[in-house]
Amino acid sequence: xxxALQRSKTAREALKVMTELMxxxxxxxxxxxxxxxxxxxxxxxxxxxxxxxxxxAVWVARMVPNGYVCAHANQARIQTFPLADGKTSITSxxxxxxFNKKVTTVYAHDVISFARDMGYYDGADKDFSFSKTYxxxxxxxxxxxxxxxxAFFNRVAPSLNLPTDYASGDVNAEPLPLWIKxxxxxxxxxxxxxxxxxxxxxxxxxxxxxxxxxxxCPYRWRPLTWKVDSLTYFNERAIxxxxxGFSFVAQSRSFLPDPIGGVFxxxxxxxxxxxxxxxxxxxxxxxxxxxxxxxxxxxxSWDSAFWVFNFVSNYAYSRxxxxxxxxxxxxxxxxxxxxxxxxxxxxxALTLYKQSPKLAVDYLTDYSVRMGVETxxxxxxxxxxxxxKYLDGNVKNEHGHVTHPGYPKEWYKTIVxxxxxxxxxx
Numbered sequence: 001x002x003x004a005l006q007r008s009k010t011a012r013e014a015l016k017v018m019t020e021l022m023x024x025x026x027x028x029x030x031x032x033x034x035x036x037x038x039x040x041x042x043x044x045x046x047x048x049x050x051x052x053x054x055x056x057a058v059w060v061a062r063m064v065p066n067g068y069v070c071a072h073a074n075q076a077r078i079q080t081f082p083l084a085d086g087k088t089s090i091t092s093x094x095x096x097x098x099f100n101k102k103v104t105t106v107y108a109h110d111v112i113s114f115a116r117d118m119g120y121y122d123g124a125d126k127d128f129s130f131s132k133t134y135x136x137x138x139x140x141x142x143x144x145x146x147x148x149x150x151a152f153f154n155r156v157a158p159s160l161n162l163p164t165d166y167a168s169g170d171v172n173a174e175p176l177p178l179w180i181k182x183x184x185x186x187x188x189x190x191x192x193x194x195x196x197x198x199x200x201x202x203x204x205x206x207x208x209x210x211x212x213x214x215x216x217c218p219y220r221w222r223p224l225t226w227k228v229d230s231l232t233y234f235n236e237r238a239i240x241x242x243x244x245g246f247s248f249v250a251q252s253r254s255f256l257p258d259p260i261g262g263v264f265x266x267x268x269x270x271x272x273x274x275x276x277x278x279x280x281x282x283x284x285x286x287x288x289x290x291x292x293x294x295x296x297x298x299x300x301s302w303d304s305a306f307w308v309f310n311f312v313s314n315y316a317y318s319r320x321x322x323x324x325x326x327x328x329x330x331x332x333x334x335x336x337x338x339x340x341x342x343x344x345x346x347x348x349a350l351t352l353y354k355q356s357p358k359l360a361v362d363y364l365t366d367y368s369v370r371m372g373v374e375t376x377x378x379x380x381x382x383x384x385x386x387x388x389k390y391l392d393g394n395v396k397n398e399h400g401h402v403t404h405p406g407y408p409k410e411w412y413k414t415i416v417x418x419x420x421x422x423x424x425x426x
Contacts, residue, residue, distance in 0.1 A: 001034070011038045012098045015045060015061050015106060019092055022047070027057035031135060033072040036061070039254035039261060044178070046076050048134040050114065058111040060130045062178070063104040069186065070179040071152040073239075075145035076135035077178055081105050083125060131175075139169040144224065144237040147204060149176055151197050151239055156182040156190075164203055188265060189339060191249045195271040197239040206236050214411035217320040218272075240272040242313070245306075247271045258282070259361055260349045263342075266290070269309040273316060273327050275334050275379065277372050278342065280349075280364040287372025305376045312383045319390055321408075326389070330382050334375055 003021065008014035014036050027049045034045040045061040060078045064070045071077075082089040082105045089105035090097050098106055108114075112128050115121040121133045135141070150167035153160070157180050165173040186194075198206040198218035206218040219242045220235035227233070246268045253261035262281030267274035268290070279286070288294055288303070295304025302308060316323035345367055353360035389396045395403050406412075415423065 011036045011041045011043050016095055016098055022057050026055040039252040044070050046078050058108045058114050060107040064179050068179040068181050071149040073145045073148040075141045076131040079129040079131050137171045143169040148239050151199050153180050159183050188251055192276050195247055199238055204236050214407045215319045215321045217317055242270050244270050257353055268306045270313050273313040275331050275375050277375050278338050279368050282361045283365040283368045285365050287369045289376040290372055308376050308379050
């Protein structure tokens with residue numbers, strides 16, 4: 001990825017760089033799905049290693065049609081694909097043709113023959129499915145990976161009424177489509193919110209089962225699977241998880257100069273309780289709380305954005321349904337401010353860019369750094385407020401008076417159902 005970013009200006013260039021590097025040096029991994037985008041195109045690029053048999057990998061890349069959205073979640077998703085015709089679909093032997101805008105499918109020249117040699121596939125070329133052949137669906141792959149794709153698609157296009165059987169783990173069900181047309185055009189705010197999903201409103205809703213506890217916590221601690229009386233059970237794997245290190249929304253705008261048009265909306269820790277800060281792609285410095293070397297995984301530090309956001313989210317897990325409201329209030333204030341100010345920031349940068357690109361870069365660097373530093377400072381204050389408000393299981397109201405709301409009524413009913421008269425006052 002890093003080499004492709006260094007050597008490429010477009011998604012097509014990046015695909016060429018990565019595939020040629022794999023051919024020359026090999027691919028030291030198992031498999032991966034990449035989103036490769038630029039201001040004009042988005043591609044889904046899936047790779048499976050050839051293992052120890054020979055150097056390199058088998059792969060397929062497809063361009064997402066304009067007006068459509070695609071999703072992938074740790075599981076190969078490309079099924080059948082248009083075979084090479086030299087016009088809209090080419091193999092790696094014709095990789096130089098990738099810059100022809102009519103080309104929308106590219107794949108390793110031996111992606112099918114290698115599968116035949118390995119005994120993975122013996123059907124007709126036209127029926128070859130990359131995903132079914134190299135990453136056959138299993139219950140776990142569907143429930144932990146495809147279920148997240150279902151959640152995303154279900155939110156952007158509820159009108160499709162997509163069935164849940166495949167996401168539920170039925171390997172014989174019809175696979176989800178590779179891409180769909182959303183019910184309405186998505187903006188940056190929409191995509192941020194799509195990163196914040198616990199299957200709410202679906203049969204997999206993590207706020208509805210006993211594991212959510214009294215305060216409706218939509219998280220389940222690892223391991224993902226567990227056993228009771230020799231039977232194996234599992235926890236749902238949602239888009240938004242507590243173990244997220246970082247997430248981002250990449251915004252690429254072709255109508256602005258590249259130093260201004262690219263914005264990396266970046267957040268650390270769980271997306272549901274994080275804040276996406278605007279990092280313009282041309283900046284020459286980063287906010288210190290987010291910088292490499294500020295803090296580490298072995299020691300808590302108030303200087304580190306990672307630790308500050310983890311402090312807030314981990315405390316919130318203890319009384320989630322209440323604290324998340326306070327968290328979202330500040331989250332929306334900050335992100336709302338960033339989004340509302342973006343046109344003004346863009347215009348100011350554009351004015352400076354016309355005078356000197358360096359002036360624009362300096363301006364955007366200063367802005368991105370300040371927003372990052374201010375966000376972490378505000379989040380630290382939020383953490384202090386939560387400790388104050390929810391101390392020892394009590395809740396202070398807007399006047400600072402201590403209240404004792406107890407558990408939700410439904411939880412008290414659950415206790416009685418499980419314990420009978422054990423706690424009944426007689």
